[in-house]
Amino acid sequence: MLHIYKSTDQLSHALAEWITQAIETTLQKQDRFTWVVTGGNSPKQLYELLAASPYRERINWSKLHIFWGDERAVPFDDSRNNAKMAFEHLLSKVPVVLEQVHIMNTTLSPNDSAKAYEAILHRYFGNEGASFDLVLNGMGDDGHTLSLFPHTPVIHEKQAWVSSFYLEPQQMHRITLTAPIVNRAAKVAFLTFGANKANALFEVLKGARNIDQYPSQIIQPASGELHWFVDEAAASLVKQP
Numbered sequence: 001m002l003h004i005y006k007s008t009d010q011l012s013h014a015l016a017e018w019i020t021q022a023i024e025t026t027l028q029k030q031d032r033f034t035w036v037v038t039g040g041n042s043p044k045q046l047y048e049l050l051a052a053s054p055y056r057e058r059i060n061w062s063k064l065h066i067f068w069g070d071e072r073a074v075p076f077d078d079s080r081n082n083a084k085m086a087f088e089h090l091l092s093k094v095p096v097v098l099e100q101v102h103i104m105n106t107t108l109s110p111n112d113s114a115k116a117y118e119a120i121l122h123r124y125f126g127n128e129g130a131s132f133d134l135v136l137n138g139m140g141d142d143g144h145t146l147s148l149f150p151h152t153p154v155i156h157e158k159q160a161w162v163s164s165f166y167l168e169p170q171q172m173h174r175i176t177l178t179a180p181i182v183n184r185a186a187k188v189a190f191l192t193f194g195a196n197k198a199n200a201l202f203e204v205l206k207g208a209r210n211i212d213q214y215p216s217q218i219i220q221p222a223s224g225e226l227h228w229f230v231d232e233a234a235a236s237l238v239k240q241p
């Protein structure tokens with residue numbers, strides 16, 4: 001489902017409300033809510049909103065179990081670290097249970113970090129079936145999501161739930177969830193805005209299947225919901241007749 005908003009402000013507010021309702025509704029049926037948060041710049045306003053009234057009071061933070069979709073293999077105190085960003089804008093401001101907040105450990109080698117994260121996920125979800133209640137994703141203007149970058153082999157991963165690799169153009173290792181686990185989620189929501197994302201959004205939603213060029217295409221929950229929260233600038237090509 002495609003949700004289009006006039007401004008990034010309206011978009012962030014609508015997504016904050018949608019996430020809060022998803023948490024409220026799910027917690028009426030079960031005792032925990034597992035949420036994968038995203039990095040990058042796009043979610044900063046959303047995170048600030050969730051950390052403030054009225055969302056802060058409506059969310060039962062003690063029931064939340066937080067995970068990351070991907071991480072740059074840099075120390076936690078590096079400004080590029082996705083977990084640092086989420087703590088700065090959200091998690092340090094709300095009463096989360098730290099034992100339920102699972103950052104990707106960048107003090108280990110990237111390979112060991114991916115294995116350790118995969119072990120955590122298997123403890124939560126077993127080997128089959130269950131997965132996250134919500135995966136929040138961003139999308140880069142090159143069509144990447146998580147750390148599934150164009151023309152990287154990890155796009156085609158079929159077994160591992162977490163993988164690491166060296167991203168040559170950025171001279172940096174990345175650790176990322178893979179399609180096999182993300183596509184089991186109950187809900188996946190993309191947050192994308194800005195004219196620079198318009199072409200990628202068009203190709204991902206309306207273009208021919210080309211997952212190597214536009215890796216966001218591979219995120220298609222098997223039985224869960226897929227939502228795209230975008231602004232009019234990003235949706236400008238999608239909306240054309």
Ligand SMILES: O=C1O[C@H](COP(=O)(O)O)[C@@H](O)[C@H](O)[C@H]1O
Nearest residue numbers: 038039040041042138139140146
């Ligand atoms: O590298 C990354 O980029 C994507 C998109 O980021 P944005 O700044 O364009 O919103 C992000 O979702 C991912 O977590 C991050 O590692």
